[in-house]
Amino acid sequence: MSRKPIIAGNWKMNKTVKEAHEFVEAVKDKVPSADLVDSVVAAPFLALDRLVADAKGSDLKISAENVHFENSGAFTGEVSPVMLEDLGVQYAIIGHSERRAMFAETDETVNKKVLASFAHHLIPIVCVGETLDEREGGKWQSVVKNQVTKAFAGVPSDQAADVVVAYEPIWAIGTGKSASSDDANEVCAYIRKTVADLYDETVAAKVRIQYGGSVKPATIGDLLAQSDIDGALVGGASLQPESFLALLDAVKG
Numbered sequence: 001m002s003r004k005p006i007i008a009g010n011w012k013m014n015k016t017v018k019e020a021h022e023f024v025e026a027v028k029d030k031v032p033s034a035d036l037v038d039s040v041v042a043a044p045f046l047a048l049d050r051l052v053a054d055a056k057g058s059d060l061k062i063s064a065e066n067v068h069f070e071n072s073g074a075f076t077g078e079v080s081p082v083m084l085e086d087l088g089v090q091y092a093i094i095g096h097s098e099r100r101a102m103f104a105e106t107d108e109t110v111n112k113k114v115l116a117s118f119a120h121h122l123i124p125i126v127c128v129g130e131t132l133d134e135r136e137g138g139k140w141q142s143v144v145k146n147q148v149t150k151a152f153a154g155v156p157s158d159q160a161a162d163v164v165v166a167y168e169p170i171w172a173i174g175t176g177k178s179a180s181s182d183d184a185n186e187v188c189a190y191i192r193k194t195v196a197d198l199y200d201e202t203v204a205a206k207v208r209i210q211y212g213g214s215v216k217p218a219t220i221g222d223l224l225a226q227s228d229i230d231g232a233l234v235g236g237a238s239l240q241p242e243s244f245l246a247l248l249d250a251v252k253g
């Protein structure tokens with residue numbers, strides 16, 4: 001089965017609203033057709049309202065970088081899926097390793113956020129990945145399997161097929177040390193097998209799996225050529241319009 005690639009920029013804590021607006025204005029009419037690739041930018045909450053309006057009518061899609069699992073209530077500083085749906089945001093990154101490491105995100109909260117996202121028409125981009133110690137200790141399979149299994153708990157099969165999984169080995173994020181295409185593909189294939197064990201081969205064949213970790217325009221082509229890598233989640237190289245568009249060009253071939 002052929003899966004439509006999905007290339008997502010994750011800006012992390014970068015760009016003012018003005019800078020974000022200028023970026024979207026610069027790229028929105030240059031991204032490839034959404035028939036060919038899903039082109040996504042994940043921006044800080046403050047910019048989302050403006051960016052959804054900016055991107056309207058174009059093939060560029062807008063994502064949040066996080067979402068809370070409750071609809072409303074006494075959760076100071078948080079943003080709910082109801083609020084994101086209201087803005088017209090289409091995706092939410094969930095469980096990024098920076099949130100797991102610095103903001104107490106757990107497999108349980110990741111799962112709650114996945115379920116809450118589907119309840120509000122947000123497509124979850126679920127991040128998983130092992131630390132360097134876990135890789136060197138030969139534990140990446142158990143780490144990744146556990147993260148995937150817990151993230152998908154309670155997700156019905158029709159929704160499971162729409163989940164985007166981002167495999168991001170923690171040692172490769174922002175370090176300039178990308179996993180080799182073969183190593184990244186081995187893990188992505190293992191993630192797909194895990195989804196097949198949880199559901200079936202049909203669901204597993206539909207789930208899109210991104211690689212993330214020091215992806216650059218020069219390296220994305222080799223990654224996308226792999227059997228089980230359907231896109232990329234890109235930090236640093238997504239911050240400039242030229243670089244973001246160059247990542248998307250790799251899909252066009």
Ligand SMILES: O=C[C@H](O)COP(=O)(O)O
Pocket residue numbers: 010096168172173174175176212213214215233234235236237
């Ligand atoms: O979400 C994106 C990843 O954390 C990768 O970031 P990076 O491309 O700057 O290594």
